[in-house]
Amino acid sequence: MAGVKLEGLEKSYGATQVVRGIDLVIEDGSFVALLGPSGCGKTTTLRMIAGLEAPTGGRLWIGDEVVSEPGRGLFVPPERRRLGMVFQSYAVWPHKTVAENVAYPLQVSGVGGREVASRVEEALGLVQLGGLGGRMPNQLSGGQQQRVALARALVMRPRVLLLDEPLSNLDAHLRVELRQQIASIARGLGMTVVYVTHDQEEALAGSGAEVWVGGASGVTAGAEVEVMWRPSWLELASEGAGEVCGVVEEVVYLGDQQEVRVRVGEAVVKALVGAEVPVARGETTWWRGREARLFGV
Numbered sequence: 001m002a003g004v005k006l007e008g009l010e011k012s013y014g015a016t017q018v019v020r021g022i023d024l025v026i027e028d029g030s031f032v033a034l035l036g037p038s039g040c041g042k043t044t045t046l047r048m049i050a051g052l053e054a055p056t057g058g059r060l061w062i063g064d065e066v067v068s069e070p071g072r073g074l075f076v077p078p079e080r081r082r083l084g085m086v087f088q089s090y091a092v093w094p095h096k097t098v099a100e101n102v103a104y105p106l107q108v109s110g111v112g113g114r115e116v117a118s119r120v121e122e123a124l125g126l127v128q129l130g131g132l133g134g135r136m137p138n139q140l141s142g143g144q145q146q147r148v149a150l151a152r153a154l155v156m157r158p159r160v161l162l163l164d165e166p167l168s169n170l171d172a173h174l175r176v177e178l179r180q181q182i183a184s185i186a187r188g189l190g191m192t193v194v195y196v197t198h199d200q201e202e203a204l205a206g207s208g209a210e211v212w213v214g215g216a217s218g219v220t221a222g223a224e225v226e227v228m229w230r231p232s233w234l235e236l237a238s239e240g241a242g243e244v245c246g247v248v249e250e251v252v253y254l255g256d257q258q259e260v261r262v263r264v265g266e267a268v269v270k271a272l273v274g275a276e277v278p279v280a281r282g283e284t285t286w287w288r289g290r291e292a293r294l295f296g297v
């Protein structure tokens with residue numbers, strides 16, 4: 001996987017400058033939302049990262065490689081950047097089956113027949129469309145079509161996933177559900193995600209992989225702190241033995257792991273545990289942090 005770094009990145013169309021010197025470091029494995037009003041340059045920025053637009057100034061890194069630097073005439077083409085992108089209009093091809101849609105990027109890059117089938121099945125499984133490969137897109141719901149587009153981006157096992165308002169065509173309920181699924185899949189794969197939206201709530205929820213909870217032990221008596229656990233830091237404890245106690249709200253299977261969402265008062269704490277760990281919705285559970293970050297408030 002890889003991080004992304006923008007150094008003074010600029011884009012002009014003729015005399016019109018639409019992106020004015022962006023500096024941004026996106027850490028490897030993080031989920032970053034680019035938020036801003038219509039026309040502010042979000043899509044343009046994402047397309048520059050993807051290599052679909054050439055910047056007119058600055059420097060762009062993916063991992064430890066400079067992929068665009070107009071000052072030196074340097075430009076790595078999109079197919080060599082190993083990124084996945086889901087476009088604002090998600091553009092599933094209507095005349096291809098679901099499996100053919102997902103297989104397409106593999107075929108273009110010369111991956112062989114037998115591997116195509118297994119990787120398509122794997123990608124469809126990730127977005128919970130296993131078994132629907134033979135359907136035509138018009139036999140799917142809007143949310144399912146959106147997930148086909150996501151599978152088509154995931155099938156290349158990208159280092160970075162670029163999502164441009166991927167949920168804007170969906171109703172509110174589906175948006176919440178799919179947003180959680182995207183965040184879970186990305187975390188499960190340790191993938192860097194750049195998520196463009198003009199919706200502030202969506203930006204916060206998408207990048208809310210880390211949850212803040214009030215109260216903690218192990219610091220100076222009387223001090224009030226906030227505690228942060230990454231999902232992979234929490235493990236299931238026996239009754240009464242952990243720092244966190246709450247009711248399981250949701251369990252999402254991610255292959256060999258499961259993401260458990262635990263309601264603790266006002267907050268929801270997420271934990272990532274092995275698929276073999278017995279945990280059920282509605283159950284009261286105790287969790288111990290192998291590691292935690294404390295912040296003074």
Ligand SMILES: Nc1ncnc2c1ncn2[C@@H]1O[C@H](COP(=O)(O)OP(=O)(O)OP(=O)(O)O)[C@@H](O)[C@H]1O
Pocket residue numbers: 013016018036037038039040041042043044045088198
């Ligand atoms: N090919 C082009 N030629 C000239 N101007 C362009 C071109 N493409 C985009 N622009 C302008 O660049 C600006 C940024 O466009 P961009 O598509 O990046 O916006 P955005 O932030 O993604 O907006 P939205 O939220 O509406 O999708 C806009 O003002 C747009 O009109």
Ligand SMILES: [Mg+2]
Pocket residue numbers: 042043044088164
């Ligand atoms: Mg846009």
